[in-house]
Amino acid sequence: MVGSPLPSPMALTNRSPTSSIFKKKSAASLVPKTAADYLSALSEADARRLKATAPTATPALSLSSSVTTNSEDSVLRENDGYDSAAAGLELPLRPPTSEQVFTTVHSEFGHCARDEFRFVSQHVPGTPLTHVTREPPYYIVISTFLSYLILICIGHMRDFLGKYFHPSRYRHLMPSDGYAPLNSDFDSFYTRRLKQRMDECFGQPVTGVAGRTIMLLDRQSSDYNATQYFTGTRTRALNISSYNYLGFAQASGGCADAVEESLRRYGVSSAGSRLEGGATDLHAQAEGLVARFVGQEDALLSSMGFATNAAYIPALVNKGCLVVSDELNHASIRFGVRLSGADVRMFPHNDMHALENLLREAISQGQPKTHRPWKKILLIVEGIYSMEGTFADLPRIMELKKKYKFYLWVDEAHSIGAVGPHGRGVADYFGIVPGEIDVLMGTLSKSFGAAGGYVAGRKALIDRLRVRGYLGAYGEAMAPPVLMQIISSMASIMGIAPSASTMSTAPEDAYAYTGPAPTALVPSWLTLHPTLASGVEGRTRLRRIAFNARYLHFGLNRLGFITYGVPSSPIVPLLLFNPGKMVVFHRMMKAYKTPIVVVVVTYPACALMTARVRFCVSAAHTKEDIDAVLRACDEIGDVLDLKHGVRGAERWSIDDVCARAAELAGVQQIEA
Structure with a gap:
């Protein structure tokens, strides 16, 4: 992160199902075999993106609660660059039957009428509240320490040399006219030399409703994220990062x-x-x-x-x-x-x-x-x-x-x-x-x-x-x-x-x-509406978020990841540890065949050694949405070497996890 920045993934958002960097001959090889292959494909996509012309349409900043189907199509789907409906983000992959009536927009609150994907969030009396923390292998701990050490040393070296060879750029770090520098502590150093290099993971500009899906305004940077500029394109992504726990952040309803x-x-x-x-x-x-x-x-x-x-x-x-x-x-x-x-x-x-x-x-x-x-x-x-x-x-x-x-x-x-x-x-x-x-x-x-x-x-x-x-x-x-x-x-x-x-x-x-x-x-x-006034829809939302939280938590555990928290919590942290993996994980999730926007967390929000991605589950998500998140994590986890939890017979394949979702959500505790 201190050296040259990783290539931006924004070029990957303007794509069709046949032009993705994950395009392979079989579904089993949707992700590059190594991180180097991924970054190489990312650079090629960036080069193609720079040749594209920006559209002249202005992104909509808000939506009325009375948006019609036609107006929604023109406002939300414009310049997506790929068939988001085919990915299940705007329209359900499984059309509803004639008996099923949904009062929500699928992109804001997913359509899911299957009763087996419901759970009641309640503590079992007499059972202790335990949280088993799994420790990573020693080589992960050592490599994480070394990564931060290298980043800090190179950052201090660049600050020291920059004060003499580029004084105009480092004026804010040196005394001027008798005044002490306003920003010269470790927080300033950490922000400039570490966080700024991964700023594309934070403060992402969006337009529209932060519901089940979210519309990202794509941006790029040519100066290590000191400044960023909009590319003019947008990406609709599955939103697993907002605090919209019950899905009430809707523009309609x-x-x-x-x-x-x-x-x-x-x-x-x-x-x-x-x-x-x-x-x-x-x-x-x-x-x-x-x-x-x-x-x-x-x-x-x-x-x-x-x-x-x-x-x-x-x-x-x-x-x-x-x-x-x-x-x-x-x-x-x-x-x-x-x-x-x-x-x-x-x-x-x-x-x-x-x-x-x-x-x-x-x-x-x-x-x-x-x-x-x-x-x-x-x-x-x-x-x-x-x-x-x-x-x-x-x-x-x-x-x-x-x-x-x-x-x-x-x-x-x-x-x-x-x-x-x-x-x-x-x-x-x-x-x-x-x-x-x-x-x-x-x-x-x-x-x-x-x-x-x-x-x-x-x-x-x-x-x-x-x-x-x-x-x-x-x-x-x-x-x-x-x-x-x-x-x-x-x-x-x-x-x-x-x-x-x-x-x-x-x-x-x-x-x-x-x-x-x-x-x-x-x-x-x-x-x-009668379903709201009677409390039926509210109870359904409570049971949907309970199922989604437990399914994602136990699913990640069975795939071999190290997670924090308890199964009933809508917040599911997945440990990344190494600082270099944070930005790559974020980019690969957004570049997945179903784009997924996530939030990575590092110091000072958590300990320096426990960098993580924090999934925020919502009642608006469907079982298929959690399937997509688990499949993306499974493929990217293999590339980035993130599976340091359960091993051997306790680890399940992704197909088993998705097929046995109801069984997983009903499990009270998974062995360490």
């Missing part, structure tokens, strides 16, 4: 129609903060519905998920308080704790024995120097850890909570709506009464296809946060269309009560919150 109606009634903005004229009746209804959904007395919405943690944690703890945090907690949690001024202590990820020891010591010793008792102790964990795909051991945490009397804050950004038999997050998944958790925080930009975040808890607590939190006085109130997306999608999961018989917003028993949404918490003018 019942939720989109409700949002369109809210635009006519409320406009596009609240035009103020909640405490200064920005509150509407939609805010009150949405907060009541969120509280009902998560099983708490009251809830508070904010217009930004990151700011929810950053602004409301300081409103609960301050100097003299102790925050106990998992070492892998999100940056928003770390930022909020720093703003609060409270003491913070971390424990190893999901290590409940270490957590108990830390609590014992903290309670017995008290505050530093004075040894006075802590004003309060707040434990902060995440429901699902976004880079690991692991669950918080909530049953064990609840046992410690009763024993040591601390407060508990659970960040359910990636778990709310995505796991649990009713989609209510980790408390629902483990069968724990949500009212026993002091603070439930979550985001609305993932499972619900909206934006912003929420904090839910007892009414007295939420009333305090409305006044003491920064966002109440200074944050812009959530826009009405976003609120309508939250209400409509959440009501689609819960179902809407046929009458006003259930008006209470506080659950009276353990699982009262799993009932339908009271009509008082839904706008009177909202009319959803």
Whole structure:
């Protein structure tokens, strides 16, 4: 990456089924035998691409919820450069029968009516929450260390020589007019010398809906990604990288129609903060519905998920308080704790024995120097850890909570709506009464296809946060269309009560919150399709994502890959380790016969040695989509030497994995 950049794969997107670099005489040889063969073919494709002329059409930036078939064809399929319909991205490969009626656009939410590809996301009582981490072979560890060492050494050498031979290019690294350089630390070096060389893997510009498929605007670079330019072509790819867990990010359908109606009634903005004229009746209804959904007395919405943690944690703890945090907690949690001024202590990820020891010591010793008792102790964990795909051991945490009397804050950004038999997050998944958790925080930009975040808890607590939190006085109130997306999608999961018989917003028993949404918490003018209003489609989406997550997780394991996380998590990390494999894996997935867009993750989002590709599964994906991902990983994994997990008889062929998908998804645990 420090030397010459790898050839760009963008030329591969403007192709037909007969001009792919994977064109071979038989289906068994769709991928080059070696990485060198692949890169050679990639260079030839780049040379052909540079001779092509850019089209004059302007890519569409958005789509109306009332897009017709003809207009969609002209907007979305223009300049694809290959038959994406034949690849199953826009039209199902298996046409629906006369009895099957689908209300979604296949490119946004895949058509899948087979009941065997459904699963209920629920923890089996009595079984421990275990996560077996497989270690790679020693030669992989050594080669990864050497790769980073070479990259760092060459990068520092180029910086040193560049200051003398090309001072104009390195002006930002040298003192000027008495001022110190603004960017001269390791983060700056890492960004310029490592991350920049693989920038095509990040921040990819798209147009249209980030649903089951996504339309990429192709780009290239001739200066090591210092600048990039659009080629004028586009690529429709299978989207396995977005947080669209339940597939509600749609431009058409019942939720989109409700949002369109809210635009006519409320406009596009609240035009103020909640405490200064920005509150509407939609805010009150949405907060009541969120509280009902998560099983708490009251809830508070904010217009930004990151700011929810950053602004409301300081409103609960301050100097003299102790925050106990998992070492892998999100940056928003770390930022909020720093703003609060409270003491913070971390424990190893999901290590409940270490957590108990830390609590014992903290309670017995008290505050530093004075040894006075802590004003309060707040434990902060995440429901699902976004880079690991692991669950918080909530049953064990609840046992410690009763024993040591601390407060508990659970960040359910990636778990709310995505796991649990009713989609209510980790408390629902483990069968724990949500009212026993002091603070439930979550985001609305993932499972619900909206934006912003929420904090839910007892009414007295939420009333305090409305006044003491920064966002109440200074944050812009959530826009009405976003609120309508939250209400409509959440009501689609819960179902809407046929009458006003259930008006209470506080659950009276353990699982009262799993009932339908009271009509008082839904706008009177909202009319959803019967399948949405009854909750049938919402339950189907929950079961589809549960199957897809387990199938992809167990399928990758059986193919021999090293993965992190638990099977029920919609986040499935696949370990790559070597930095050079990240960009090549990304390019080869996008250049596959069915283009697949993935997100690779490296430092600082994860440890330097554990670079990975993070698959984000959605209910919008069909079983055939997961088949395509597994087949691509199987072929590319052989080329890049990525299969370091199970071996021998435990490893299955790709045909066995695809044929026995329902069996795989039903497996409770796969042996190490």
